[in-house]
Amino acid sequence: MEQPTTYLPQADAEVVSGPQVRRQTGGVRIGDALSLIGAVLAALALATVISGQIAPIRGFLAFFLVTYALFLAIYALLVWLDEPPSVVVDRVVAVLVQSGAFVLVLALTSVLTYTVIRGRSAVVHSNLLTRDMTTTGPLDPLTSGGVSHAIVGTLIQISIALAITIPLGITAALFLTEVPGPFARFTRTIVEAMTALPSIVAGLFILSSFILVLGFDKSGLAAGLAITVMMLPIMIRAADVVFRLVPSTLKEASLALGAGQFRTVLNVVLPTARGGLTTAIILATARGIGETSPVLLTAGYTASLNRNPLTGPMVSLPLAVFEFVKSPEPTMVARGFGTAVVLMLLVLILFVSARIVGSQDVAKRARRRQQRKAVRGFVAGLVTSFRPATSDVATPSPTATRSSDA
Numbered sequence: 001m002e003q004p005t006t007y008l009p010q011a012d013a014e015v016v017s018g019p020q021v022r023r024q025t026g027g028v029r030i031g032d033a034l035s036l037i038g039a040v041l042a043a044l045a046l047a048t049v050i051s052g053q054i055a056p057i058r059g060f061l062a063f064f065l066v067t068y069a070l071f072l073a074i075y076a077l078l079v080w081l082d083e084p085p086s087v088v089v090d091r092v093v094a095v096l097v098q099s100g101a102f103v104l105v106l107a108l109t110s111v112l113t114y115t116v117i118r119g120r121s122a123v124v125h126s127n128l129l130t131r132d133m134t135t136t137g138p139l140d141p142l143t144s145g146g147v148s149h150a151i152v153g154t155l156i157q158i159s160i161a162l163a164i165t166i167p168l169g170i171t172a173a174l175f176l177t178e179v180p181g182p183f184a185r186f187t188r189t190i191v192e193a194m195t196a197l198p199s200i201v202a203g204l205f206i207l208s209s210f211i212l213v214l215g216f217d218k219s220g221l222a223a224g225l226a227i228t229v230m231m232l233p234i235m236i237r238a239a240d241v242v243f244r245l246v247p248s249t250l251k252e253a254s255l256a257l258g259a260g261q262f263r264t265v266l267n268v269v270l271p272t273a274r275g276g277l278t279t280a281i282i283l284a285t286a287r288g289i290g291e292t293s294p295v296l297l298t299a300g301y302t303a304s305l306n307r308n309p310l311t312g313p314m315v316s317l318p319l320a321v322f323e324f325v326k327s328p329e330p331t332m333v334a335r336g337f338g339t340a341v342v343l344m345l346l347v348l349i350l351f352v353s354a355r356i357v358g359s360q361d362v363a364k365r366a367r368r369r370q371q372r373k374a375v376r377g378f379v380a381g382l383v384t385s386f387r388p389a390t391s392d393v394a395t396p397s398p399t400a401t402r403s404s405d406a
Contacts, residue, residue, distance in 0.1 A: 032091075035078040043071035068099075115340050122338025129342065133303035138329045147339045149305040150320040153220060154346065156309050157299070157316055158289050160224030161231055165284055169235030170277065174265060176236070177243040188240070194233035202229040203294035211298065218300040220309030223316065226294035235284040242276030243269060282354050289347060292318040317343040 047067040051057035057066055072092060079088045121142060122128055128146045136145025172191070176184050206226040210216055246269050254264040270277075300313030301323060315323075317339055324336030 031082070035075060039071050039075035039078055042074045043067045046070050046074075072096075112344070115337055115344070119334060119337030119339075119341045122334045123341050128335070128338055132305045134305075136303075138327055138332050140331070142331055142334060142338075145335070147317065147320055147335075147342060149302070150315050150317045150339065151342065151346070152305060152307060153299070153314040154289065154316040154318075154343070156220050156307070156314065157224045157227060157295070158285065160221060160309060161227040161288050162281070162285065164224070164228045165231045165235050165288075166281060169232055169239055169280070169284065170270075172236045173239035173243055174269070176240050178261065178265060178269075191233045191236045191240075195237055197230070197233070199230055199291050200293045200297075202226050203297035205229060206294065207297045217311060218298055218313055219311055220299055220306070220314035223295045223299035223314065224309065226298045227288040227291055230291055230294065231284040231288040234287050235280055238280030238283050239273075239277055242273045242280060245276065246272050278354055278357065282351055285350060285354075286347070289350075290318050290343070292322050295319045296322070317346070 044067055047057070047063060047070055050066065051063060057063050072095065075095065076088055076092050079091050083091075116123075125142055127143060129151070130148055131144075131146035132149040133145045133147075172187070176188050176191075203226050206222055206229065210222050210225060211218060216222060250268050250272060251264050254268045255261075259267070295316045296319055299315065299319070301315050301319060302313040303315075306312045306314045321336050321339045321343065324332050324339060327333065327336075
């Protein structure tokens with residue numbers, strides 16, 4: 001019996017030898033763009049008809065929501081005419097996600113723009129960064145006074161909080177990741193519950209325990225401890241997630257080579273999670289640097305510069321903004337918005353610095369060492385070239401001279 005043969009169709013020689021057509025795998029097709037534009041125009045028209053003839057819609061927000069809902073329905077219908085249902089769901093979800101991102105960026109941009117516009121009259125004066133409010137009152141112009149005391153207070157308080165939060169947060173996250181057990185699960189539950197802790201509760205805790213019970217005065221140290229209570233759960237939770245993302249194969253390889261758990265954590269886990277830990281520190285700093293109520297309860301308010309965090313009230317930038325904007329005087333309100341601009345710039349500088357430090361991997365550090373070595377070699381070559389040449393003829397010693405004279 002003859003076995004059936006399989007026939008493989010051969011491609012036409014002309015097609016094979018002809019030029020290959022490049023397929024477009026990205027970008028926006030004309031049909032998709034026309035569907036979006038048509039859906040937007042149709043939604044605007046329908047919303048206008050509905051608000052004018054059927055059901056009057058009052059307010060821009062209500063009109064926008066009705067228009068957006070109609071846009072989604074019309075766009076889904078237009079895509080459904082040419083694509084299967086799975087593509088329709090994908091396109092609608094993509095529109096929802098991109099719309100949410102656009103609204104988020106728009107809200108952030110509007111907040112920043114509004115703050116800069118309201119505070120530009122105070123920011124243009126250099127005294128805002130170089131003076132304090134010791135000799136300045138509510139009726140004084142913007143050319144008098146500044147927030148240098150608040151800048152110094154913010155840096156001192158956040159430094160105290162970071163000095164406590166970073167080692168405790170990393171150690172606690174390592175405990176949760178590397179030492180699993182009932183106590184680790186209990187600790188993780190407490191940390192997750194503390195992430196939603198109101199800031200006023202943290203201030204009241206430090207006020208009742210550190211100031212009232214132990215008898216310490218309101219100071220920058222107390223404010224730093226209150227900020228630490230707010231930052232610590234964020235730091236632990238973010239670092240815990242980062243340590244979980246470290247591949248287990250790296251730790252298994254280190255243990256297989258004979259390293260202990262401490263050496264594995266020190267030489268494998270921490271260097272691998274360096275970038276993620278920087279992000280965790282940034283998140284914790286963002287939570288603590290803008291707190292007002294804990295600082296108000298624990299640090300007090302002062303108009304003068306105080307560099308000692310152990311004694312005396314110490315004001316921070318968020319607390320200064322709170323005190324300035326509640327004044328009825330326009331100059332004080334403008335000074336408050338200018339202080340908010342200074343706070344945003346300070347946060348931006350801290351975040352960029354932390355990101356630069358955290359992005360330095362092993363290769364970048366090696367290149368930097370090579371560059372420093374090359375610079376040192378170049379400087380040594382310049383010094384050698386400019387050094388005066390020594391004579392090859394030996395100078396006779398006084399003893400030899402006396403001997404020859406004799």
